Amino acid sequence: MSSERPWLAQYPAGVPAEIDADEYPSIVAVLESAIASYRDRPAFANLGKVLTYADIDRLSAQFAAYLLGELQLKKGDRVAIMMPNCLQYPISTFGILRAGLTVVNVNPMYTPRELRHQLVDSGAAAIVVLDNFGHTVQEAIAGTQVRQAITTGLGDLIGFPKGAIVNFVLKYVKKMVPDYDLPGAIRFRDALVLGQLQKLPKVAIDSGDIAFLQYTGGTTGVAKGAMLTHRNLVANMQQAAAWVRANIKPGDEIIITALPLYHIFSLTANGLVFMKFGALNYLITNPRDMPGFVKELSKIPFTAITGVNTLFNGLLNTPGFDKIDFSHLRLTLGGGMAVQRAVAERWKQATGCTLVEAYGLTETSPAACINPMDLAEYNGAIGLPVPSTDACVKDEDGRQLPVGEVGELCIKGPQVMKGYWNRPEETANVIDAEGWLHTGDMARMDKQGFFYIVDRKKDMILVSGFNVYPNEIEDVIALMPGVLEVAAVGVPDDKSGEAVKVVIVKKDPALTVEQVKAHARENLTGYKHPKYVEFRTELPKTNVGKILRRELRDEAAR
CATH class of the missing domain: 3.40.50.980 (Rossmann fold)
Known part of the structure; x- marks a missing residue:
């Protein structure tokens, strides 16, 4: 199998190619082992109260x-x-x-x-x-x-x-x-x-028992319950733990948990993986109150934080954030949506810690790919498939594509869900006969085995037959100092079928439509230029802070 896994050669020292998904029979067994090892250590803190x-x-x-x-x-x-x-x-x-x-x-x-x-x-x-x-x-x-x-x-x-x-x-x-x-x-x-x-x-x-029914797909229609078994989550804990172990001091970690624990990223990465390490999870009830959040951060010698791009961007733009003591911070993990280069570079500058991008789905419990933790700087990739995981890029007919070609990212591993609750036909739509989960994300792999998300299949904009990926447009526009947040969507267009529209929240009140278009002309090929630029005070988001392009698309269609 290893000949088909070019990424193994890029694994950081000490990260194994395989993990033992059956070392613990259940999440409960992992919890009991953590309790035995770290009984008197603080486990969760919120509003000044600490539970061991x-x-x-x-x-x-x-x-x-x-x-x-x-x-x-x-x-x-x-x-x-x-x-x-x-x-x-x-x-x-x-x-x-x-x-x-x-x-x-x-x-x-x-x-x-x-x-x-x-x-x-x-x-x-x-x-x-x-x-x-x-x-x-x-x-x-x-x-x-x-x-x-x-x-x-x-x-x-x-x-x-x-x-x-x-x-x-x-x-x-x-x-x-x-x-x-x-x-x-x-x-x-x-x-x-x-x-x-x-x-x-x-x-x-039993390891095959369903631990979580984790609902997903609310952005694509009716929400479906992904059946995540004890073995799925134990496997993902083992995979993530093996990946970050070199950066971790068991029994000595304080992780900031600002993303809600009902979201799979926070649930597994913070709630479960860091529990395995005997960490203290510092629970932030309302991270949307950014000034309050920054005030709380200033009191905590935190060693790790996870988040989505909008959360990191919000912190960087909140007064007082630059005054925080980051000397303990060893790990910053970004996921849930694409991390933008401008945000990653500012984060490194402000904290001295690289913002490492990871990729996952509810259906993969969630981690599928993570960048090496010893990454010197942001690289634009979602990383390498984690241990015991296979990934490939397939075309519409299910054929695996060679290095560098764009197709649908597919994942196989012990963390892939059992299926959707009571929806066998929906399950068959995403998990093929060979056990590959089709993610709905368009990606490519380079020759070293790093994967790059090009975009969501359904967010892709088709301009005169050319594929335009909103992530690329957003990345370019986000580099403008006057831009706080940006979303790019396709809107119906008589001439080209679809045209690019960008919706921007300004950081600089003086920013103009012409400046945005000029910046796009400088950095993007013709068919990718935004035809429409709209300014708003805020963008529609899920309550994890993921920007809802669908809402913007639906508005434009109406």
Whole structure:
């Protein structure tokens, strides 16, 4: 096989070609091993409160005992979690997994319609929800199989008096907690108390059991649940851990977790991989409050941070960020969307730490390719396939293309999902007979085995028969000092079929349409020039901060 894996020659010293995906039978086994090794070390911190690995052990066991003993849930039942980053999140997640149940991560910003679809589709039997989103659950819950709502306030686990103050301010001062009525709901703290009265049985968890139903494809139509097994996630933990180990000091890491844990990137990279290393996950509940986020960062001797391009860009443009002490920072990982060269270069300049780009999908648990951690500077690639992973580029007929040619990126490895929940035909559309997952991303591979994303298949703009990739346009426009954020989309055009439109958020109020077009003419070939330039105060984004080109395209089409 190695002759077909040119990337192995580029692996950093000490990174193996293969990992053992069966070293641990389940995520729970990894958790228990971390608890045994790092019992008294801090595990999660939020709003000034710190929980140790021993605390996580005790509280997640109580929650598991509540679910099995009190709620009488059966192995394989689904439990939804609808919360931003807070201490209740890891306790719920590990409790659900220890009970042999499946976690259904729900985006808290969902509308009732989106939530109802996910609850009905997954058949969730219970939901853990933060008070701020209780009104959404109230509107969505009728006609679902949810038989127990478990509610909690952001301050509930922080201790008295601070927790009570946090809850009061959120509800009565900031008005961030709309009234809701969920008859029969139980408070999270009460569920933990009831769990203490139950004995947690030993649950046999098989590596093929579904750990997470991770919903995806909301941007492409109806959201589908990717079935991620315990083995999928253990494999991805092993792959990522092998990749970053040289940069890590087990038991000594503090990672900033600003991306929501319900998102697969944050869940695996921060919540699971760094747990394996005995790290402290510093949970940021609202990273959109950039001044508040920077203030918090200034107090923490953090060693690692993950994020998406918009998060790094936002930090770099927030006053005070340049005053932070970055002397402990050893690892910055970017994923979830393309990292722009301008952002990566500014990050290196500001922090002294290279912003290393990684690539993954919900369907690959998520890491498929990561750049070498010893990368001196941004290289524009998504990296090399991680250990035990194969990648190739295929054409429309499923033929593997040679080095340098653009086609659809396909991935094979132990981290590839079991399939989509209750959707065999959708599964067959993306996983072919040979087990290759078709990612929907257009890519090419160079002769050293580095992969480069050219664009999303469906975001590609077709101008007079020429393929135009929005990433390239955005990268070029983002290099202008007057540009804060940019999105490029294709809009209908009588002459060329489609034309390029760029939507820009200005950093410099004096920036003009003509300046943008002149810059494009200097850096892009004719058919790639933006025909339309629009300025806005903000771009539509998912709540992970990924720019929604689809919304801009739909608006233009209307």
